[in-house]
Amino acid sequence: MQARVSRSKMESLEAAGRVLDPAHSREERLLVPSECKSSPTSHPVEPALVHQSPTQPVEQLSEMLLWHQITQVVVTSSQPETALSKIAAILGEAFGVDACLISVSTNQPQRQVAYWFANPNATIQQTEVLDTYSTIAATKADLVISDLQSDLQTEITSASETLPFRAVMKVETRFQGQVNGAISLLRSHPHSWADFEIATLNTTSDQVAVAISQVLLQQQVLKQAQYQSLIRRLTMSIQDCVELPKILKLAIDGTAQALQVKRGFVLRLRYWDPRHSIRSNVDRVPRARVIVECEWQQEVGQTAIAVEPASQAETSVSPSFWVSECVLCQHAISTSGALTLTDESEFPASVEPTGIAPIFDPAQMPALLLVPLESKNKLLGFIALQHDRPRTWQSDEIELAELVSAQISSAIIQTETLRQVESLVEERTAQLQQSLELQAKLYEITRRQIEKLREMNQRMDEFLSTLSHELRTPLTSMMLAIRMLREAKLSPDRRTQYLNILEQQCAQETNLINDLLALQELETKQVPVQLQKVDLKQVITDLTQPFYQRWGLKGLNLEIDLPKRSLTLNTDLSSLNRILLELLTNAGKYSDPNSTVSLKVTQQTGQQIALTLVNDGPGISEAELPHIFEKFRRCQGMTQNAVPGTGLGLALVKSLVQHLNGTIAATSIPLEGHHETCFTVLLPQNLERVE
Structure with missing residues (x-):
């Protein structure tokens, strides 16, 4: 069960143990009254963290050897996170304790603690020690306590509440007159700390203070290098015209990790009226929608320096909301520069019906850094960095967020410009x-x-x-x-x-x-249609009589295939006669001697009459076939061969067929030594008068 020491318990700690005033000199700190010692056998021993003391007397601790080992760690360690853990191991083994913890006092939101345990397999007890130690490490004085549980017996309100350690010796480390950390030696059983142990730890604390300052300096250098690397990668991505979503992800991931926050967002503003995107002194809320373009959430960290546990509760994030729905966004829009909130009390008060968007949730994320994305006084959105504990935003952190904001703004403007x-x-x-x-x-x-x-x-x-x-x-x-x-x-x-x-x-x-x-x-449709009922068989019989005698001199034979029953047409008789006359004349003109011309009449479906005229002769070429119904168009060689004609006959036939609301088509199929040319005319059996 995790147990935390309350402030009242802390006051009892200071009253029960020997508190060394940090304002005293080094000599005063080394003077320890003998009455602080107590018998180590007067209380039970915690078995989980028991560690056997070294065989040599602890009085033989060599301060010079410790100084040399600590210096070697500081000089040779390439990672500042591991250096303090190694120093904690050196001190823990040298003093023969069950645990040694070195806390670092920085401006970071979380206290950094490097630790060493004699029994590394007791992970549950280690977690309890780290949880309970947070209050002790926060005291502003050195402590020497022989039995923590006995001295706080009146403060324990539950029989189930136990402390994971009994004896504590804590010494603050000072560098250039300022406290930069603390060394704490813990034992799982009561222990009277000897004068030479206190003196050795006090002497060693100066070297540990130097090591902590070196670690902090290395961390600062690494942090600045991380900042510069992030800005350089963003600059190169923008120069290489990387897609905007990738740039936003790189920016928010890198910034959130560099500042060690729990969550980060890139928020874009979508204005109802683009003119409202320009910042002005007018006190009005623009009609704009806040959209979460990119989000980063901290995962469970795995670093060499442990971080005190924090709440990992997730916040319900709304993908978008109106500016008018969030008083925090309204306050950020009206504020010039970055908006920094260190704890929940600094959040602007909600005014009904306007509240704070669920994405910010001050109860879960009390610290907020909101940096505007803007270009030429045009507000594009915000970078939002949140933490689950109150924290003070340092100037270099705000400066990094503003540099990243400038890079993101440039990327957005560049993307929009390229898109335009x-x-x-x-x-x-x-x-x-x-x-x-x-x-x-x-x-x-x-x-x-x-x-x-x-x-x-x-x-x-x-x-x-x-x-x-x-x-x-x-x-x-x-x-x-x-x-x-x-x-x-x-x-x-x-x-x-x-x-x-x-x-x-x-x-x-x-x-x-x-x-x-x-x-x-x-062609000009100036010819009226004179409708009358005609007997098609009689018309063809009367029309073809002259051709028998005329074609007989040439050796041509005319065959007529008519239906057995009579066919009555309601049509224009003069136009019908002219069509048949021109087709028969054309067939006789272009037929081979001693050949047969056949005329066949059939009744088609749809109340149509088909007139098919077939003759054998020189035929019509494939290239000339589509043009034979054009005016003055004659086949090649007809004029040179003295074939009489003007090229108007077939053109006149087509116009007459169309005049009777019919169609005409021609084919010319090559056979052995000649062509079979066929003209097919389709006429309606009952032609209706068209006004």
């Missing part, structure tokens, strides 16, 4: 990409227009070439016929022949002009 630059670059890149895409579209549109212009020029050239051929040939025949008719001796038969030529060529020119006009009217 990246966002601006991405925005400009997106705009440039859109501009390039727009330029590419404009280029593509321009290219297509140029291609269309080239195509139109080519078609115009073809049209002019075709028109020239189609006009000159009839005109030439007409001119010759006129000249021959002027001959006086021309016979009546010859005159009739030339008149027939004139009439035929005039009709050809008239048909060309009519086709051009009809095509223009169809």
Whole structure:
């Protein structure tokens, strides 16, 4: 069971034992009255910490040997934490005690204690000794107590409360006139401390004081080196553009460990209105949210110098809260510089409904150091360092926190600047990409227009070439016929022949002009639809009669495949006749001699009629097939081979089919020595009038 000595017990200690006034001289401290001695056999002995004294008399303790051993430890020890533990072992073994403890008086929040135990396996008793010793070490006087339990018998209120040690001899160490620690020798059984023991410990305390000062100096040097290393690592991380979360973690971990606090946070402020981030003299609470960006929590430490136990209770941390909900944050925002609170009493009082955020919890963490993160008068957040015991924040600790704060602020500003630059670059890149895409579209549109212009020029050239051929040939025949008719001796038969030529060529020119006009009217949708019910079988029969006689001279055969029952169409008869006429004329013009042209009529689903016209001939190339329904477009070699035509027939057919709300398609399949060309027209069986 752990037992702590209260202040009243401490007063009893000073009354029961010999208290050596630190103001007395060295000679006075060595004078010990003989009545302090008592019989070591008058009280029971604690078995856990019993240690057998050395075989040689303790009077033979050599002060010079102790001084030499302590000096060797101070000179050779590379770690200040282990030096005091080694010195405690030297003194404990030299005096033959059960435990030796050396406490260091510093400005740190926790008292540092280096210890040595004769029985290192009694860990429970060691913990009890350390817990109970804290009050004794806090006294401001030297103590020589033969039997602690007997002298405090009136103060013990419970029979179960026992002390882990009985005899105590404590001597304070002074360096340059100031107390910097204490040496305590403990025995588990009552012991009357001899004069030479007190004198030797008093003499040795000067050397231990020097060792403590050296240890403190080494700790200060190591601490400053740790500070510089932390600042250097932060600077290098910022220069290397390390990610901000990693910089924040490095900063808060390094600062909290360097200052030996229990917990640390990096708090960021997210403002509702960014203009409120600028510090001003206006007494108002900004609408901002406090967000915990990074947190560090002390784990169970494992160091050579023991630290008195402290509460390890965890605080319920809220990930974020409003500034208006925490009076402490409001006070920190209105305060210039770091906010230092040494204990719970210094925390600002809560004013309903505003309290203190659970993250700070003064009951669990009474000491707080709150350093602002700011850049150019813009408040970015805070570094919060907390400790579970009251402590005074030293100037070098505040300075380190402010340096780390400046580094974090620079990292935040750098990250935000880089983010803004990246966002601006991405925005400009997106705009440039859109501009390039727009330029590419404009280029593509321009290219297509140029291609269309080239195509139109080519078609115009073809049209002019075709028109020239189609006009000159009839005109030439007409001119010759006129000249021959002027001959006086021309016979009546010859005159009739030339008149027939004139009439035929005039009709050809008239048909060309009519086709051009009809095509223009169809393209501009100026031709009305004249609906009427027609018998498709009768229309095809009447239309194909002239072709039998005309194609017979060429050796062409016409096959017609019609349904057995009659098909009635509600359509425009003139347009239907012109479609069939142009397709049959085109098939007869481009069919091989002695071949067969087939016309098939079928009724499709969806109230549609399919007209399929197939012929064998030179065919249409794959490259020219998509363009055969364009105006003035003729296959290569047709003009050179003197195949009559203007390139308007199929264009007129397509316009007429569309005029009847139908579709037309063409295929040309290569076979052995020829092509099978097929035109398929789909027409609605009941065409509705479109206004």
